[in-house]
Amino acid sequence: MSNLTSLGYDDVNVGDELPELVVPLTATLITATAIATRDYQDVHHDRELAQAKGSPDIFMNILTSNGLVGRLVTDWAGPETELRKVAIRLGAPNYPGDTMTLTGKVTAKADGLVEVSVVGANKLGNHVTGTVTVALPGGAA
């Protein structure tokens, strides 16, 4: 986040596209974020055990996907943004060596809240699809 100014409710229109967030998926990122989210499931840091469970490699945990989806929206709308709802569904796993590109689009404005539709795609397909609802300054009371 380089821009410390925040978007207001009136600055946003349905159809607006968010700046994309490109996330290089390193084993370090996948492991570090798993630990920072207190997720010690072996499939997020131990390749051998991940493979024993049928996965080709370690993969990103859902708490991190959730965090990055939230970051996409707050990076765009600024530090005054208040997330109200994040609903995500995971598809293709985020494996090391891949890149995930998160994109978002404003799909609705109602009752002072802005709804953003988010997709995070890697080379296997959509890793995450979801909807984020935010309150922006001048919007919700």
Add this chain to the structure above:
Amino acid sequence: MTNVEETDAKAAFLAQLKEFEGVHAESGVVALDPVNGPMIRHWAETMGDKNPVYTDPEFAKSTHFGGIVAPATMLQVWIMRGLQTGVATADSPVQKLYDLIVEAGFGSVVATNCEQEYVRPLRLDEVVEYDQMIETVSEEKTTGLGTGHFITTLTNIYVPAEDGERALVGTHRFRILRYTPHKRKPKEPARPPRPRRVVNRDSAPFWDGIDEEKLLIQRCTECQTLRLPFGPGCNNCASLEWDTIEAAGGGTIYSHVTMHYPKFPAFDMPYAVALIELDEGVRTLSNIVGIPHDEVRIGMRVAMEFVQHDADLKLPVFRPVEQEA
């Protein structure tokens, strides 16, 4: 199991799982750590999230938040149980449900959905607690990953309120798939076949006998001398005339060696090779089966049997028999 039995077993298992639906699995479980600056900073650092409301007190004070707030999407982080106990606390119904499913062979787990609503941001030093309910357990489903059951839980997260009550700060609906991965083809290198038989005009009748599970011994029709392996003429009288008799299959180990090296991938190393003196009086080379290679002894009584190594290779081998008293 027959298909009917399998269907019945699955139905019974599903009924067992369905009993967990609607169960209030946890109540008032207190977070291990209060909402705190270091965990927020580590989270923001690994996520690459530079939003200063999470880490910069001065800046945060200037916003409508009025001070540091935790990233909303850290909601679940505060209630994670860490390395020792996993997501659920021990002996909880959720853990019992997981154990049941793992016992049924669905040992892998992946989170598929997360739906969080935030009533208000969490602030430093707040200690959250949560209640958890098992919402749904799906029937057996097959996905790209494998076959298993989806489990959806709803977790309500609270902070203590002044009146001794609790204030809801967020809800967290979480769906995981407990599954058996699709079988992958084993990556073991294909084992090379054993060496092929050497068949020529002299030995062909011998191998024809083997295919019929008969060990044939050549017999000179002039002097009745037996010989093995097959050859064109009699070593005793040089006659080229011969017929065969069928070995009865009994014999005695005359000598033996154990093959350790080189390690032929077609063989189970090490293995015993023995010179067996057949009861008919001739000797033949073969493998000893049925006992460890280092228990093979000279003088052991053995009996012949046949091993089909592959479609094109049947061979006689010898197995020790009980010594007659």
